[in-house]
Amino acid sequence: MRRGLVCVMSAAALALAGCGGGGGAVTAQEVSEAFEEAGLPMTDARDNSDGCSTPEVCTSRITTEDVSVYGYDSVEDAQNYAETAGEGYHQNGPIVLGYVGADTPEDLQVQYEEALADLLAE
Numbered sequence: 001m002r003r004g005l006v007c008v009m010s011a012a013a014l015a016l017a018g019c020g021g022g023g024g025a026v027t028a029q030e031v032s033e034a035f036e037e038a039g040l041p042m043t044d045a046r047d048n049s050d051g052c053s054t055p056e057v058c059t060s061r062i063t064t065e066d067v068s069v070y071g072y073d074s075v076e077d078a079q080n081y082a083e084t085a086g087e088g089y090h091q092n093g094p095i096v097l098g099y100v101g102a103d104t105p106e107d108l109q110v111q112y113e114e115a116l117a118d119l120l121a122e
Helices: 002-017 028-037 077-086 106-121
Strands: 061-062 068-071 091-093 095-098
Touching: 028 061, 028 068, 028 077, 028 106, 077 091, 091 106, 095 106
Parallel strands: none
Antiparallel strands: 061 068, 068 095, 091 095
């Protein structure tokens, strides 16, 4: 009985953690689509994933005139990028939102960040 409980708890912990690298990670494209579905501006959206030369740089990237969305294989890679990039970036899970150069109003930034949190909570 105890072994079964440990297995169930371990499986639940892995599911909540997203199992780490890759397979189940949310992509920048999925975030971009969620933003559009939420009615948030995604002006001149373009897939710049080709510029993601290594997983530490990013694995997917959507740029718009309003926000840039960077996807990573791991939360750690996303945290490292957001900390290195500094002000104007918001990290949640394996995603980093970038507002640098976009002149995005703060209230709109909050809406993007809330929509991202909702997506990651699903």
